Amino acid sequence: xxxxxxxxxxxxxxxxxxxxxxxxxxxxxxxxxxxxxxxxxxxxxxxxxxxxxxxxxxxxxxxxxxxxxxxxxxxxxxxxxxxxxxxxxxxxxxxxxxxxxxxxxxxxxxxxxxxxxxxxxxxxxxxxxxxxxxxxxxxxxxxxxxxxxxxxxxxxxxxxxxxxxxxxxxxxxxxxxxxxxxxxxxxxxxxxxxxxxxxxxxxxxxxxxxxxxxxxxxxxxxxxxxxxxxxxxxxxxxxxxxxxxxxxxxxxxxxxxxxxxxxxxxxxxxxxxxx
Amino acid sequence: xxxxxxxxxxxxxxxxxxxxxxxxxxxxxxxxxxxxxxxxxxxxxxxxxxxxxxxxxxxxxxxxxxxxxxxxxxxxxxxxxxxxxxxxxxxxxxxxxxxxxxxxxxxxxxxxxxxxxxxxxxxxxxxxxxxxxxxxxxxxxxxxxxxxxxxxxxxxxxxxxxxxxxxxxxxxxxxxxxxxxxxxxxxxxxxxx
Numbered sequence: 001x002x003x004x005x006x007x008x009x010x011x012x013x014x015x016x017x018x019x020x021x022x023x024x025x026x027x028x029x030x031x032x033x034x035x036x037x038x039x040x041x042x043x044x045x046x047x048x049x050x051x052x053x054x055x056x057x058x059x060x061x062x063x064x065x066x067x068x069x070x071x072x073x074x075x076x077x078x079x080x081x082x083x084x085x086x087x088x089x090x091x092x093x094x095x096x097x098x099x100x101x102x103x104x105x106x107x108x109x110x111x112x113x114x115x116x117x118x119x120x121x122x123x124x125x126x127x128x129x130x131x132x133x134x135x136x137x138x139x140x141x142x143x144x145x146x147x148x149x150x151x152x153x154x155x156x157x158x159x160x161x162x163x164x165x166x167x168x169x170x171x172x173x174x175x176x177x178x179x180x181x182x183x184x185x186x187x188x189x190x191x192x193x194x195x196x197x198x199x200x201x202x203x204x205x206x207x208x209x210x211x212x213x214x215x216x217x218x219x220x221x222x223x224x225x226x227x228x229x230x231x232x233x234x235x236x237x238x239x240x241x242x243x244x245x246x247x248x249x250x251x252x253x254x255x256x257x258x259x260x261x262x263x264x265x266x267x268x269x270x271x272x273x274x275x
Numbered sequence: 276x277x278x279x280x281x282x283x284x285x286x287x288x289x290x291x292x293x294x295x296x297x298x299x300x301x302x303x304x305x306x307x308x309x310x311x312x313x314x315x316x317x318x319x320x321x322x323x324x325x326x327x328x329x330x331x332x333x334x335x336x337x338x339x340x341x342x343x344x345x346x347x348x349x350x351x352x353x354x355x356x357x358x359x360x361x362x363x364x365x366x367x368x369x370x371x372x373x374x375x376x377x378x379x380x381x382x383x384x385x386x387x388x389x390x391x392x393x394x395x396x397x398x399x400x401x402x403x404x405x406x407x408x409x410x411x412x413x414x415x416x417x418x419x420x421x422x423x424x425x426x427x428x429x430x431x432x433x434x435x436x437x438x439x440x441x442x443x444x445x446x447x448x449x450x451x452x453x454x455x456x457x458x459x460x461x462x463x464x465x466x467x468x
Contacts, residue, residue: 006342014334014351018358025362029369122435 036089037065043085044075047153051076051175064090076100077154077173099192100174102148102157102167105201106186107215107263109162110136110144114212129183137212140202142186148178194243195271196253200263203236217263223255239264279410285466286414292390293422294452294459299390303423304448306381313427317420319378321413323363323385324394327356328412331395332405352395353387360386390419425455 041061052074054060063070064086073083073094080099087094119128119135125147133139144163156171157178165178165187178187186201198217202209206218219237231245232255241255241264256266266272292298299320306316331352339345364382368375385391394415398408429451438447 003343006344007347010338010342010344010347011351011354014354018354018362022358022361022365025365029365031369123437124435127435 045077049153049175077175100189106142107199109164111162151181195246226254226258283414287418289462291418292415294456298393307426310427313423316381319381321416324416325413327359328395332408357386
């Protein structure tokens with residue numbers, strides 16, 4: 001019986017001491033934190049992608065509340081919706097954020113294209129690109145070892161069975177991580193709703209490209225002549241499309257029909273139906 | 276002096292708590308994915324174990340042993356370690372915000388970890404005096420840090436390797452831990468306490 005009382009007493013005393021100590025410490029060491037920071041952190045998408053330039057969502061939430069020079073529209077994955085809310089909460093002015101989506105600018109999966117050499121090293125594009133810019137005959141094309149897939153914070157990129165990345169446009173937030181990490185800059189960020197994109201990013205001369213690729217942009221300029229709005233320029237052997245002009249003016253994508261190599265890709269079928 | 280050095284080396288390497296006694300395995304696998312995190316975790320564990328086992332030693336010899344309450348040792352130690360970690364977290368958050376950013380989440384993970392409970396228990400079971408207990412716990416913390424940093428470095432390399440599909444992730448990590456433990460077995464018998 002005596003031991004039982006001792007047990008209860010000791011447990012009680014230790015529990016009490018620590019309870020009081022913790023309660024006291026909680027008051028004494030309390031940190032005043034602006035509740036707004038937490039509210040804003042909740043609004044942010046929490047991909048921790050760093051597209052805003054801060055290390056993680058919490059750091060950005062802190063900066064945008066405490067520093068009045070930090071703009072409220074830096075969160076690219078959050079799109080206009082989040083920018084508007086953050087601006088409202090912090091009392092800042094938000095510019096319009098353009099929503100972007102990642103696009104793979106290569107049509108030839110690594111598993112099915114001509115190779116310069118057999119690569120059996122580390123399964124990573126960055127490592128493979130150190131050897132003559134990758135094993136593919138086209139040194140500008142997709143290496144297909146999935147570096148973009150691994151770096152996507154939103155799980156939006158999957159390699160298909162031939163090793164070409166497929167972007168899930170529903171999941172892609174346009175943070176631009178894949179664009180940053182791709183050694184051959186095959187990944188490009190284009191505005192959501194863009195009509196047409198050139199799915200070749202090789203700067204080799206047209207005749208050379210034809211030897212190793214089934215669907216290259218040979219820089220012939222037919223699309224440039226066909227486009228009535230002047231949205232296409234030929235630069236470094238590639239057709240470069242100004243998507244904003246397209247989205248504003250175009251209702252008949254003739255460039256896609258005229259392209260002799262099918263290197264221009266129509267992204268929105270409904271554009272054609274409009275006319 | 277040599278005695279303490281031997282005790283330290285024994286706790287850190289020869290009788291490494293993770294790799295030869297298999298304590299603290301959940302954080303050992305959970306936090307060893309990146310080197311940065313594992314360094315922070317190693318430091319946090321070392322600090323917590325050292326201070327909390329000193330506290331536990333005092334409570335054991337001042338209260339538990341004189342009043343014949345040793346049957347309560349485990350319960351009391353759990354209470355002590357968990358509350359102490361809470362307290363430490365608050366103090367660090369207030370006075371060392373940078374350190375808190377580095378340790379923050381790990382500290383609370385340690386609160387209920389078996390290594391933080393196991394080391395104070397082994398201290399009192401082996402009948403160490405206060406200084407010996409302190410050296411032993413610090414050594415075991417360093418041993419944990421060593422093990423988790425080794426493991427994290429290996430796992431970072433492993434990310435680039437071509438691992439069979441069925442073993443990806445934790446599967447191959449377990450095999451790796453087994454090999455590490457085997458290699459630490461090479462030290463066994465060097466020091467017997």
